Amino acid sequence: MIKKYDFLLPGTSRIGVLLIHGLTGTPAEMRGVARELNQAGHTVYAVQLAGHCGSVDDLIATRWQDWYQSVINGAQKLRQQVDHLVVGGLSMGAVLALKYASDFPVDSVLVYSATFRYDGWSIPPLSRFAAPWLLPLAGCFHLGRHRLFNEKEPYGIRNESLRRRIAKSMQEGDSGVAGLPGNPWPSLSQMMALSRNVRRALPQVTAPCLVLHAENDDIAHRRNALLVRDNVSGEVALTLLKNSYHMITIDNDRTELIALTLGFIQQQSEAKNNREPAALRLHTTLSTPA
Known part of the structure; x- marks a missing residue:
């Protein structure tokens, strides 16, 4: 069942791309990338994570396992329509994509602005250093349930x-368009638990990874991208983008991001075809409708 803000773009190739938004975000932040991938022939499904695109209460009623289940459900839906699956995400969505790739076979992973820690230059130093121990403590004792780390310039x-x-949309309260104006403490605590889980699982990611990150990311320092590069088992193509901040799918470098993504998917598809036995490639060609 497609949720209100999910969107599915059927393509003509047998490659499907699952796109995953970030914490407090919305599938709209993946729409431009999705359209370009679809125009290249790929079937694209941008999934709405559990608890998102609604109220703060909707979000804090969910745990990271619920968000991950949305990814699993979306991948199952997409696999029914394609032969090859690419998973990708932005920010926390990139962490969820890596989680899925550590648990299930995928053709490749698109890692946009991976966020294991909120340690970019716009994060206040006190928040940066206190959050790793304060938020789990607050979660254990159910403190600050309705407290937010508000989004700032x-x-x-x-x-x-x-x-x-974007700021105008957030202030108008349409979370389905621009996301929530802040991160609830309980949800940040869940995000940190997800991060710890995925960091341990990174060596289990054997699929090739395209890692794109802003060189001057204001939310997640580029060391988050290096963490992926240095710990996954699959091949990694890493590019640091020069003219964007954290939201690289919609910011100034989106054209470069799309070009790199399309080239990476095509390269991996060609490499996979070259590795397949000739008889299997012939059978696939003959059995595919014109």
Whole structure:
């Protein structure tokens, strides 16, 4: 069942791409990338994570396992329509994509602005260093249930006109368009638990990974990208983008991101075809409708 803000774009190739948004985010942050991938022939499904695109209460009623189950359900839906699956995500969505790739076979992984820790330059030093022990403690004792770490300038966006539009949408309260205006403490605690789980699982990721990260990410320092590069078992193509902040799927470098993504998917598809036995490739070609 497609949720209100999910969207599925059927393609003509047998490659499917599952796109996953970030914490307090929305599938809309993946729409531009999804359209370009779809125009290249791929079937694209942008999933709405459990508890998202609603109220703060909706979000804090869910745990990271619920968010991950949304990814599993989305992948199952997409696998019914394609032969090859690519999983990708932005921010926490990238962490969820890596989690899925550590548990299930995938063709490749798109890792955009991976966020294991909120340690970018816009995060106050006190929050940066206190959060790792304060939030789990608050979660254990159910403290600060309705407290938020509010979003502040520059909202992960370097493009000033786009930043103004996103800020306006957040202030108007449409979480399905721009996400929530802040991160609830309980949800951040869940995000940290997810991060710990996936960090341990990174060596189990054997699929090739495209890792894209802003060089001057305001939310998650580029060391988050290096963590992926240095710990997954699959091949890694890493690029640091020069003219964006955290939201690289919609910011100034989105054209470069899309070009790198399309090239990576094509390269991995060609490499996979070259590794297949010739008889299997012939059978696949003959059995595919024109």
